[in-house]
Structures are given as structure tokens and as C-alpha cells.
Amino acid sequence: MCQDRDVQTDRDACCGLARQPLDSAGAERIAPMFKALGDPVRLRLAALIASDDEVCVCDLTSQFTLSGPTISHHLRVLREAGLVECERRGTWVYYRIRPEALGSLGALLQVG
Amino acid sequence: MCQDRDVQTDRDACCGLARQPLDSAGAERIAPMFKALGDPVRLRLAALIASDDEVCVCDLTSQFTLSGPTISHHLRVLREAGLVECERRGTWVYYRIRPEALGSLGALLQVG
DNA sequence: TCACTATTTCGACAAACGTCTATTCAGGGG
DNA sequence: CCCCTGAATAGACGTTTGTCGAAATAGTGA
Numbered sequence: 001m002c003q004d005r006d007v008q009t010d011r012d013a014c015c016g017l018a019r020q021p022l023d024s025a026g027a028e029r030i031a032p033m034f035k036a037l038g039d040p041v042r043l044r045l046a047a048l049i050a051s052d053d054e055v056c057v058c059d060l061t062s063q064f065t066l067s068g069p070t071i072s073h074h075l076r077v078l079r080e081a082g083l084v085e086c087e088r089r090g091t092w093v094y095y096r097i098r099p100e101a102l103g104s105l106g107a108l109l110q111v112g
Numbered sequence: 113m114c115q116d117r118d119v120q121t122d123r124d125a126c127c128g129l130a131r132q133p134l135d136s137a138g139a140e141r142i143a144p145m146f147k148a149l150g151d152p153v154r155l156r157l158a159a160l161i162a163s164d165d166e167v168c169v170c171d172l173t174s175q176f177t178l179s180g181p182t183i184s185h186h187l188r189v190l191r192e193a194g195l196v197e198c199e200r201r202g203t204w205v206y207y208r209i210r211p212e213a214l215g216s217l218g219a220l221l222q223v224g
Numbered sequence: 225t226c227a228c229t230a231t232t233t234c235g236a237c238a239a240a241c242g243t244c245t246a247t248t249c250a251g252g253g254g
Numbered sequence: 255c256c257c258c259t260g261a262a263t264a265g266a267c268g269t270t271t272g273t274c275g276a277a278a279t280a281g282t283g284a
Binding site for chain 2: 015017019020021022023024030031032034035036038039041042043044050097099102103105106107108109110111
Binding site: 168169170173180183184185187188200202203204205 | 259260261262263264
């Protein structure tokens, strides 16, 4: 072990994670958001949703070779993590990104 | 469903995810990093490691009520995701953050 | 009312995960 | 050389996850 190093880093800069101590309760609150993005299908879903103001579920499903219920399941995970929101209009359901949620996660990671 | 909305967002700003299409291969490459941060223990470990230049495993283990092997397992996940690196010096092993990895994740999420 | 479509929920199942204990590996000091 | 300590690995076990097909729900329109 300890051999998987191949990148040189600048040691003095670091991220928002370094600034607050992040107690156990905070970690339990935040981790589910990262977890939601930790699946390739959900990450692509999030990117697709983020790439427009809102996206219909039918347009999401058609981008994958997965069943409708599976996409629906992943959308629910993203929704329950607070990363997206949805709205039904007629037969269709439209999903939108919640930029403030993604942004707060980003701030944790961003070098400052 | 569709009731879990409680925050108002500004619709025109969004994150790096929106800018590139993020194909399947890209998602498979990036998702494991989010996944690694998607566990409360690992998120706290990352925060602890980030809060200093380097941290000894013994100082990490003492912060949790988990067994040594469990901490070691989580550190391995963070390591294999490329988020941290380690170095043995004598009996002890020290972990460091890889800020460029966290930063690139952050850029994906950050509103810009 | 009935049929049709879009989406979600339910129930099942294999694979992956988080945790533990027991064991092994690496270094240091008598 | 042997023992002690810090850390990682191996193996086991219960839980969670990702996926599916079948069924239920919501809305449209004849």
C-alpha cells in the first residue's frame, strides 16, 4: 500500500472542508448529498437536468438503456437528497436542479 | 410526491455540471469520488485530513468509536478514489488531502 | 366512462457495502 | 532475535443498493 501517489500538490491551499470541524451530525446531514451524486446514472441525470431550466422525465429516460422505474428510483434519490425538485404539469413531470444545494456542496470542496 | 420543495432558487445560475454533457464514461470516472464522500465517516475523515497538512492514522482512529480496520477500510476507499494520499514514516502512516482532486469536484458543483 | 400514456410504487433478487474479529505485515527497541 | 505497537488485510455477516417486471396512480381525451 501507500504506492498510489502520482500527482504533486500544492500543500498550502485547501477546501472548505478544512475550515469547519464537521461534527458527526453535520456529516450525517451532508453525506447523503454526495452519496446521491456517487452513482454514475444519477450523476448523468443531474448533469442533464442542470443543462437546462427543466427537463421532462421522458427526455431523461430516453438517454439511458435502463427501465423507467429505475430512472424514477434514481430521480427520487436525487430529490430526497435535496439536489433536484420536480413539478407535474399534465401528464408530464419536469425536474429542475436546486443550484443552491449543489453550490453549498461545491463550496465545501472548492479550494479557497 | 412532488411536494418536497421548500426553497426558492434563482434559475439562471448554475454549476459546472451544466456546461459539459458528461457522457457515460465521464460519469463512471467521476462518480466514485462523490461516492467516497457519500459516507458520513469518510466525509469526517476527509474533513479531518483536510484540516491539517497531514494527519496520522492513529489521530484519526481516536476520533471515532469504530474499529481500526474499519477506519483503515474507509481510508482505503478515499485513497482509491484519489482524494487522499498516504505515506508511511516509521511505525506511523500519515494521510494528506489531494486538493486538486477535491477542487475539480468542487468546480463541477460550483455555481459560476 | 373507458382507453391510453407518463410516471411512480411495490416486491423480488443479486451485488455491493459497512462493520466486526482474527490474522498478518512493517518497524522499533530491548 | 523476540516482543510490542501501529496499520492493513482476510473473511464473515447483516444491511443497503441498483435493477427489473408487474401493478398502481395521475392526467388527457374520445
